[in-house]
Amino acid sequence: MIQVILFDPLVPWSLIWGLSALSLISIGAALWRGLSGWALRGLAALGLIGALTGPVYQVEDRSPLSDIVLVVSDETASNQLSDRATQLDEAKSVLADQLANRPNTQARWITLADGDGDSGSQLMGAISDALAEEPRARIAGIIALSDGQIHDTQNTPDLPAPLHLLMTGKDTDWDRRLIVRNAPGFAIIGEPITLRLRIEDQGAPQDNSPLAPLEISIDGGTPQRFTIPIGTDVDLPLTLPHGGRNVIQFVVPTEQGELTDRNNTALVQINGVRDRLRVLLVSGEPHPGSRTWRNLLKSDSAVDLVHFTILRPPEKQDGVPVDELSLIAFPTRELFLEKIDDFDLIIFDRYQRRGILPAIYLDNVSDYVTKGGAVLVAAGPDFATADSIYRSPLSTVLPARPTARVIEDPYQPVVTDLGQRHPVTADLGDPQIWGRWLRQIEVDRPQGHTLMSGLEDRPLLVLNRVGEGRVALLASDHAWLWSRGYEGGGPQLELLRRLAHWMMKEPELEEQALWAEATGQRMRILRRTLDDSVGKVTVTQPDGSAVDLDLAETGPGQWETQYDGPEIGLYRLTEGDQSAVIGLGPSAPREFEETIATADILRPVIKPTRGGLLNLQSGVPVLRNVREGRPAAGRGWIGLTPKNAYETLSVVQSQLLPPWLVLLLVSFFITVGWIREGRR
Template structure:
């Protein structure tokens, strides 16, 4: 119970001051007139003024509140190296016991863990949130149990009490760190990109070394060794070996005595893309679908198209003198012999042997395929004739042989059972249904009206069929190259929107990319898509089932992951990785690597414990930075504004906060007593002045 004198006026304060002013004027007038009772009049006025102000005794019933101590425990990745977990746990238990033993004190413990992505140690964010949940007037001190490495210092809040930093780690700690300073997300195949690496030694390095061994591994293959300097930027030219995702791992061996090897490796993922795709389109006689291929290839700005078309065959006789023709001689020898290997894809669109391309040119194309090239044949009626390309040297690499029959009937192209699992044709119906061209709920694509009857070879894969389940699209691999045969020249009907059209652009795009060996269209493939520390493992196959996928983590531990079929030929599974780093995947003959997390996690950029970053905040509150290797400090009470830390001790500021449970206000003097006193003084003044 506490009490104090207050004024609780009977009327508003302005009226009280007005009455005092009038009384002062009247007393002054009495003095000017020489009235001997002026002082009695003044006493009467003062008594009335005090009565109006109503002096009272205010008594409060207070309930004392406990002081609050905030303890933020840093449990991020950098706090789990060396013996820091043991230091943290021991200090936490000791501080909890000492604070709980203090009277009138509560302890609030906040644990800071790794955030999403690569946000690093958000120590100030955690402290701000903890302070926002507590009354500032009750906070007696704040303790940070950390290694001192944080990444949100600019978010430091206003501190109402002393801040103390209790540092884990040891003064003799040292670490070797590998950093990738720049790494592009994309790179052009065949062109060098420059990565900048740096190896640094930090802390109390026992033996100074000028150079170190660096291992470089691409896609998990055997590493190559290089000797690089320490403390200098190293520019490394890299040329990607293949298209798609390339995973490059850089590693320096762990040195004796360094506190962690988690930052001795860095993983870079670079997507290899082709600069420009060189395509040779060889057209036979002009027909309605010729423009379909040309428009498809010309619409892609990344395609360099060379179009070889026969505008005037040798057997044409129209009487026009040769010197009056505007035709330019086509560089056939240069294209089909000297520079054929520069093309990524050759397309024959209704082409037949007419004596324009000599036999050894055709044979050169066959060798081009065997050495890794790609050929697509869009067959017309001539494919079933004696002048068919199949009757040339290309017949040896064709995925199907013509039967010499041309079927001129309407049919609906269909995807075969194998085609539902093949990446070229899987899900084409869904692509068509989702296109803007279709307005029906469950549309069917338009019909074609010509089919060249063919018989697939033993190695040919039929992914689309036509009338009577006859092969329509047949794919095959020949040595290092690939060949595709479209047994119809009516794909242009889809591009014209006949009977609703069809997914011709998507089909031809996939077909061209499969022929050019784009990784995302491989029939047998294993890969993973990462999102933070969660990866979706995907296995695509032409088979009916797959085995378990073996995942080997950065620490060498392997687990088996069961796959679930999500669509024909596609199996998936989700894996929550325990840590960031490089993971190896294997299933059957397929293997892959995937990197989780950034190339250089922020948590391991600086691993040496230091209070330098937090020292300005600590000094502002007159707190202290104490190393736990010297022991857990004792706790004392200090007055606000006084030094709050010393050798082996830290201070808390008692806040003496309370909550008011009840308030009682009682007048010091009864109103009737003021009235009697004022009347006596006024009567005395009248009697004195009247007697005179």
């Protein structure tokens, strides 16, 4: 129960102070003149001015409120290393007993878990959320049980009470960390790139050796071992072995006594791309389709095109000396003997044997294919003649045999059932609206995959693998009609682009492929195949355990599923003879970048609140009460500031003197003073 006198003036305070000054002057003048009633007149003025101030007698019924202490328990990954979890549990138990024995106190326990994604320890965010839910006037203290590795000090709120850090960890803790300084997202196949690595020892390492072992593997293959210095940036040259995604894993073997091995591994994913794709285009004679091939290949800035069109065959003798012709002689020997291996793709566009390329040169082209090269034949009427390129050593690699029949009837190209699943011809659009072609070369005995058919289901586009290389046969020279918009045209450029890139072994156009796409800890597993069904995909986790997953068909030849990886690291996928690797999460999670307990990060936050930084290795400190603004920590103790907060239950106000009594008293003093002065 609180009793107070309050003032609620009837007129502005300025007027009251003015009346007070005037009254004081009048009383002083009366005293100077020797008037006997000055004291009574002064009492009358005092009573009148006091009535104008509006004095109120207030009785307030209050209920005291307890102090609130926020205790944040850091249970992020870094604070679970070594015996920190045990230290944390023991400190929580002792603090709980002390807070329970402290009168008029409530404890708010807050659990700090790992932040979303890779945001680390968001201690200040947890404190801000807790302060938003509690009256700030009741907060007597904030205690953080943590290793001090905080990642959001820039979001520190205005703290209404001392903040204390009770730090886990030991002075003997140490950890070894692998850092990848730079890793490009793309690199050119066959050309070395430089990765900068660094191995750091944090804390108090047991072994002061200046060197550390390092293992490097690509796509989960056999690792290569090196020894590099500790604490020094090391430039490591690396050459990507293949196109597409290359998953490179760096591992530093775990040493005895390390806090964790989670930062001993780094994953780098680099996409391998070709510097330049070298294409040799040989046109047997000028025709509308040759420009189509040239425009397609020249439109790609990554393609180096060498194009020769045979304008003057050997049998054409017009008597003009060769050295007077403004034509470039066909460098057959240089191209087909000396530099053939420099090309990624050779295209024969309506080429026929005219003695320009001897059989030994074409035999060399056949060997080029079996060793990994690619040959595409765009057949015209010449393919059905006795001078057909098929009637040469190339017949051993070509995927179909001409029957010597040339069909000159209109027809609409059709994608076969197999072609619907092959990446070269899948999703090309609606074949019903494609324009017709007007010529087809009849072939039989197709080998490999027939992706498109023409008249009466005759093979139109046939692809095959020979040895390590690839060959393709397009049994028509009228694909250019689509680019001219004949009868609505068709996807000619896209078809030829895909065909050329499949020949050059671009990974995204492989018909048998297994790969995964990562989003956080979730991977989307995709399988492409020409078969009607696929088996289960086996996912091998970083710890060596495996799980089998069923794939669901999402389209012709397309199968996929999703999987949430339980931990960060390298995952291996296998299905049949297909395999792939993928890394989930960051190469080194933020929680494990710095693992040694430290007070340096929170020191600038704690100092303004006059809180304490104490190590739990020395025991749990004692709680004391301190006045606000005083130092709130000392050796073996931390302070809480009692707030003495209360809740008002009721307020009763009444006038100190009734108006009639004030009027009576003032009139009495004035009357008595006047009578006294009059008698004198």
